[in-house]
Amino acid sequence: MKIKIVKVLPKYLKPKPDQSKLGFGKHFTDHMFTMKYKEGEGWYNPVIEPYQLLQLDPTSMCLHYGQEIFEGLKAYRGPKDEIYLFRPMENIRRMNVSAARLCMAQMDETVFFDALKQFVVLEHEWIPREPGSSLYIRPTMIATEPALGVHPSSEYLFFIIAGPVGAYYAHGFGPTKIYVSQEYVRAAPGGTGNIKAAGNYAASLYASRIASDMGYTQVLWLDAKENKYVEEVGTSNIFFVIGDELITPPLGGTILPGVTRDSVLKLAVHLGVKVTERRLAIDEVIEKIENGTLKEAFASGTAAIISPVGQIFFRNREYIINEGRTGALADRLYSEILHIQYGIAEDPFGWRVQIA
Ligand code: COI
Secondary structure (H helix, E strand, O other): OOOEEOOOOHHHOOOOOOHHHOOOOOOOOOEEEEEEEEOOOEEEEEEEEEOOOOOOOOOEOHHHHOOEEEOOEEEEEOOOOOEEEEOHHHHHHHHHHHHHHOOOOOOOHHHHHHHHHHHHHHOHHHOOOOOOOEEEEEEEEEEOOEOOOOOOOOEEEEEEEEEEEOOOOOOOOOOEEEEEEOOOOOOOOOOOOOOOEHHHHHHHHHHHHHHHHOOOOEEEEEOOOOOOEEEEEOOEEEEEEEOOEEEEOOOOOOOOOOHHHHHHHHHHHHOOOEEEEOOOEHHHHHHHHHOOOEEEEEEEEOOOEEEEEEEEEEOOEEEEOHHHOOOHHHHHHHHHHHHHHOOOOOOOOOOEEEOO
16 A cells, blocks of 8 residues: 655744653654545555644544544664664554454554554654653544444544653653552453553543542552452553562453563563462552562553552552662663663564664
């Protein structure tokens, strides 16, 4: 599929933001990729064009029934100005899994990858040089059929936008404080917790606001059935170091199969750490904090990569982990992953994809 390219005239290119103050999700590049889908015709009109507002009919189905999915991945600038993506095929495949679950159109993996590559290469000047910064890429698909009957849309818009980012959290790489929600859940068995559906994030906001009003960074979600087992933290996967073992809940349909989660698991094994995927009750977490065997906790995600957890709030009590400091394994994994992503370290897994 040939992608048409309509470039912004040089005089209209946006000024680049100060790389030391990027934050997350505040600045966007000059262009975007779009492609449309219609039942019976398939995908058509792939184009990289100037970043612009979308024109949508008010009855576009995404606005009413939530058929909207997205992905998040990053492009990194290497020491010799090479450009890398990190495991992009994982995001591409996961987007198709998300699409299938919400009865949305499937995309050809090669077309998706080609769009991603051409778009990022065109926007290469936006990939920041500041250590720890990158270009965050947001592929998104929305249902655009103008109709109000509840059924899978027959039309879709797929777009890719991107913007330079620094640390996800304002405090950068440092311990977060998390709040265990007992009243609200993120995902139930048979639901959509294992896909990147926009609605999952909308449903998480209320509990996140409670946590944030109480001074916590994120919510630690428990399972919906028994309100007992740890599932995820905020928009990330969760890990605990108990004794010398790295433990994370297994993917069981309610947990997002994070690309960083999978990378942490593989890297930890490579580093000789004992890794276990098993259900972990919040009571066990508390007991092991209290008896001193729980040494570290951290979250993993594309945006923050690794976020150490320094405090947990549960049943009106505050529990401190590792004296509120970043643990040695979190620190090690963070720098190992970062070095692979930036082309500084060996990549024994073949995760890095050089696109320029
Ligand atoms: C990630 O870190 O993987 C995310 O999806 C975070 C994003 C929702 C901001």
